[in-house]
Amino acid sequence: EVQLVESGGGLVQPGGSLKLSCAASGFTFSDSAIHWVRQASGEGLEWVGRIRSKGNNYATAYAASVKGRFTVSRDDSKNTAYLQMNSLKTEDTAVYYCTRGSNTPTDYWGQGTLVTVSS
Amino acid sequence: QLVLTQSPSASASLGASVKLTCTLSSGHSSYAIAWHQQQPEKGPRYLMKLNSDGSHIKGDGIPDRFSGSSSGAERYLTISSLQSDDEADYYCQTWDTGIVIFGGGTKLTVL
Numbered sequence: 001e002v003q004l005v006e007s008g009g010g011l012v013q014p015g016g017s018l019k020l021s022c023a024a025s026g027f028t029f030s031d032s033a034i035h036w037v038r039q040a041s042g043e044g045l046e047w048v049g050r051i052r053s054k055g056n057n058y059a060t061a062y063a064a065s066v067k068g069r070f071t072v073s074r075d076d077s078k079n080t081a082y083l084q085m086n087s088l089k090t091e092d093t094a095v096y097y098c099t100r101g102s103n104t105p106t107d108y109w110g111q112g113t114l115v116t117v118s119s
Numbered sequence: 120q121l122v123l124t125q126s127p128s129a130s131a132s133l134g135a136s137v138k139l140t141c142t143l144s145s146g147h148s149s150y151a152i153a154w155h156q157q158q159p160e161k162g163p164r165y166l167m168k169l170n171s172d173g174s175h176i177k178g179d180g181i182p183d184r185f186s187g188s189s190s191g192a193e194r195y196l197t198i199s200s201l202q203s204d205d206e207a208d209y210y211c212q213t214w215d216t217g218i219v220i221f222g223g224g225t226k227l228t229v230l
Contacts, residue, residue, distance in 0.1 A: 002179075045221040104212070105153075105212070106153065107153075110162070
């Protein structure tokens with residue numbers, strides 16, 4: 001069974017940093033891209049960024065709203081992906097989901113972790 | 120610019136069928152999309168990948184009541200024999216090199 005479990009969310013002040021983790025199981029993690037998607041309360045889904053597999057040179061891509069502030073990485077030995085978030089803004093407050101990319105960018109979703117940016 | 124357009128809301132009666140629409144922006148009518156369901160207070164769930172020719176690949180455990188079809192730049196999600204737990208937000212999604220786009224979502228009410 002494919003499982004994605006996010007962790008690391010919490011309350012952080014504007015301008016601060018936070019690192020989210022996404023622990024994966026039930027599939028060959030090293031062959032899969034991992035995407036991050038967020039959802040502010042009452043709003044729609046917004047793609048944040050992704051990291052591809054080693055075979056695709058660990059290529060990363062980001063939404064314009066987070067480029068230069070957020071970094072996606074992965075540790076295939078731990079079946080875990082990460083989202084490093086720096087220079088956080090109040091508008092980054094959202095539930096953050098990690099997803100598996102296969103024949104589409106998001107064929108499995110985690111349960112999400114809440115990030116609140118507030119003073 | 121790659122954009123997906125969805126109607127904000129739809130409604131249909133219990134046991135009936137409903138067809139939700141997702142429209143690709145001009146010049147992107149050949150793109151595949153994915154449909155996702157998000158029930159109230161839950162995370163999203165992948166429903167299917169839908170190609171421009173109407174062929175689709177459903178996610179694990181998605182019932183036969185859910186089907187997809189395509190016409191030009193339009194992508195459709197049809198839900199038949201509506202049940203109360205089909206009441207949810209439905210999002211379409213597409214992608215290109217280095218970018219992933221979601222539609223604004225359609226809130227489906229089951230009457």
